[in-house]
Amino acid sequence: MRAQTWYDAYTTSIAEVISSMPVVKSVTLRTIAAELGLTVQTVSKALKGRPGMSEATRQLVVQTAERLGYFTKEQIRSLRADRIIPYPLERKRFVLLQTSHSSGFLRLLLEGLHERFAAFGHQIEVMIPPSVATEKAMNDWIERSGLEYADGLFVAASIMPKEWEPKLLALPVPKILLNFPPLGAKVDSVVWDLYEATYQAVAYLRSIGHVRIMYVGDTHRQRGYLLRWQAFVHAMNEFRLEVEPSAHSIGEHTSSWLEELREKLERFTPTAIVCGIDGEVAGVYRLCSDMGLRIPDDLSMIGLLNEQPASLPPFTMPLLPIRESGYRAADRMLWRIANPTLPYEHIRIQGELRIGRTTARNGRS
Incomplete structure (x- = not known):
């Protein structure tokens, strides 16, 4: 019940964000509404895939939007080139499989997925697998949830326990993995490129004179965590x-990892830190402050944050395109459904490095 409440809160937030977005086109929702004699609210609901109307009305709205040019010719041409029907005859049901370990970026993923699918009249919902991962428990939950009857599954990063991921990837349903794929996995993947982001962080620190750069981050719990460390070494x-x-x-960062980090900071005296895990950045920043290390005067710091926290100063950070990855993953799902026999593809979405107030040129030897 708590998971459903949490999901409802996210989807409410997403709906508010999307409804507030201006439509930068000469044809507006009001234009379509006037053409059909409908209210703007009805047109908006139809294009966003919301319930409360017949499928005939929904199709009339989306077809009118195409005829009036609400969707650009370039968008239509691109979709048809990938064999994707811009205005499908039936509404599809897609599922994002997630666990609470990834809740920090779930909202951003959902925004991207929802915005893209809304244009086609499809829906995206969240399901959270139970923490019990015996073979029987997993089979029972999959049957009860009707996953095998979904039109497509998105498997997010941080699925815990780890036994769930191979189980979900084996389901006979079109799938997109929102993570770096394991070797040999037969699945399409779309992910924001943390490997490139980590490389960018080191490259920037080196460009402003840092050579004693410390990496801070659990490398044990997830595939992506280890890849960040590998990118740092690279x-x-x-x-x-x-x-x-x-x-x-x-x-593996256990309960004592911050104390161990304190000892390493005192022993190795780095001039800069790359903190690779979103959930660890605030703790590292507070530890440095407690030690009397001024950031960035004494120690520069880059954090691989999902978003800028209100509790921290403007961070130098890679701008991780999480929302954009959700949007792109929706396209990839529709492409996979239309092209079931083509080879699997792995897509990494690259972002930029934002320079904040937590890094400075190195003045120490």
């Missing part, structure tokens, strides 16, 4: 900077 090697694993805060 970047450091590229700039001919030595990487001694014992000088970094990696491995």
Whole structure:
């Protein structure tokens, strides 16, 4: 019940965000409404895939939108080139499978998925697999939830327990993995490129004179966590900077990891930190403040944050295109449904590095 309440709160937020977005086109919702003698609210609901009308009315609205040019010719041409029907005859049901470990970026993913599917009249819902991951428990839940009858599944990162991911990827339903795929996985994937983001962070720190750069981040719990550390090592090697694993805060972060980090900061005296895990950035920042380390005067810091937290100063951070990845994943799902026999594809969405107030040129030797 708590999961459903949490999801309702997210979808309410998404609906408010999307409804407030201006339509930058000469043809507006009001134009379509006047053409059909409907209210603007009805037209909006039809194009966003919301319930409360017949499918005949919904199809009339979307077809009128196409005829009037609400969707650009470029959009239609692109969809048809991928064999995607711009205005399908039936509303499809897609499911985003997620666990609470990823709730920090779920809202952004849902925004992207919802916005894209709304244009086609499709719906996206969230399901949260139970924490019990025995074979029987997983089979029972999959049967009760009707996953095998969904039109497509999105499997998000951080699915826990880990036994769930291979189980979900084996279902005979079109799937998009919103994560870096495991080796040998037969599935399409779309993910915001944390490997590139980590590389960008190191490259920027090196460009402003830092050579003693410490990586901080759990590398144990998720595939993406380990890939960030690998990207850090790759970047450091590229700039001919030595990487001694014992000088970094990696491995499994247990309850005592911040105390261990304190000792490493005192021992190795880095001039900069790359903090690779969103949920760890605030704790590292507070620890540095408690130690009397001024950021960025004494220590520069880059955080791989999902979003800028209100509780922290403007961070130097990669702008992770999480929302854009959701939007792109929706396109990839429709492409996969239309092209079931083509090879699997893995798409990484690259963002930019934003320079905030937590980094400065290195003045220490």
